[in-house]
Amino acid sequence: MQITNRVAVVTGAGGGLGPATARRLIAAGGRVALPDAKTESLEKAQAELGDRALSISVDVTDASAVEAAVDTTVTAFGAVHVCVNGAGIAPAAKVVSRGRPCWGRTSCR
Numbered sequence: 001m002q003i004t005n006r007v008a009v010v011t012g013a014g015g016g017l018g019p020a021t022a023r024r025l026i027a028a029g030g031r032v033a034l035p036d037a038k039t040e041s042l043e044k045a046q047a048e049l050g051d052r053a054l055s056i057s058v059d060v061t062d063a064s065a066v067e068a069a070v071d072t073t074v075t076a077f078g079a080v081h082v083c084v085n086g087a088g089i090a091p092a093a094k095v096v097s098r099g100r101p102c103w104g105r106t107s108c109r
Contacts, residue, residue: 007082008030008032009069036087
């Protein structure tokens with residue numbers, strides 16, 4: 001995967017699959033914004049990933065906060081080319097039993 005000079009936004013970058021995804025994207029030549037609500041985890045990820053990463057403390061269930069995070073990313077890196085929605089905020093339930101309100105909690109619309 002080559003994403004040299006591309007910018008990705010990886011939600012949920014403070015834990016789970018997010019940090020691994022961010023590491024892989026950076027290794028492939030990209031820059032990555034790391035929006036997440038877990039401030040301590042973001043600080044750790046930022047220290048590990050260096051200046052090709054941008055940690056942003058944000059609640060991804062708040063659409064205006066997500067828009068502000070995208071604006072911050074564009075200001076810092078110039079654009080957004082890739083979005084990875086890795087935030088794990090859904091309740092424990094079968095996918096088929098989740099209604100629209102559950103899916104609507106993330107600003108991935």
